[in-house]
Amino acid sequence: MHDLSISQAIARTVLKEARDQKAKEILSIEIEIGELTFLNPEQVRFWLKEIFKESMAEKAEVHIKKVYPQIKCQDCHWRGRMNIKDDPLYHTYFFIPKCPKCGSSSLKIEKGRECKVRKIRVRL
Numbered sequence: 001m002h003d004l005s006i007s008q009a010i011a012r013t014v015l016k017e018a019r020d021q022k023a024k025e026i027l028s029i030e031i032e033i034g035e036l037t038f039l040n041p042e043q044v045r046f047w048l049k050e051i052f053k054e055s056m057a058e059k060a061e062v063h064i065k066k067v068y069p070q071i072k073c074q075d076c077h078w079r080g081r082m083n084i085k086d087d088p089l090y091h092t093y094f095f096i097p098k099c100p101k102c103g104s105s106s107l108k109i110e111k112g113r114e115c116k117v118r119k120i121r122v123r124l
Contacts, residue, residue: 003039006115007047011057014120018056023122026057030119034067036112041066069112073099082112 010031018026029048033039041064048062069082078101098105 003043004047006037006039007044007051010044010115010117011048011051013117014057015055017117017120018122021122021124023056023124025123026052026060026120027123028061028063028119028121029057029117030063030065032065032067032114032116032118034069034112034114036069036109037115039115065118067111067114070110071097071099071112072108072110073102073104074106074108075099075104076102078102079110 010029014026014029031044033041033044045062045064048057052058052060070080071082072079076099078099080100082097082100096105097107097109099107
């Protein structure tokens with residue numbers, strides 16, 4: 001259900017912006033989804049296609065770019081990419097990020113939690 005509610009919010013944003021710009025049709029949408037959102041890009045794409053049926057975005061191409069997590073350790077100052085297991089059980093119960101260099105859990109997440117509509121291409 002997480003994927004559905006986020007997809008609904010994305011669709012509302014896209015359709016509102018297109019209406020505000022007096023668009024006749026939405027041709028394509030570019031979205032960035034961070035891995036730490038634990039959204040499934042294929043599910044988001046599926047739900048957007050369903051939500052957009054019979055709207056000005058019905059034929060829109062949906063492009064999704066995955067944003068990999070970037071972290072910085074507050075203790076040893078290591079900075080780099082965090083690897084995430086693709087396992088819902090892990091995300092729900094066992095996800096405790098730690099620095100790969102020193103093992104600290106005092107981390108600053110710099111990238112990977114975003115879900116952004118980057119570009120909407122329309123026909124006016």
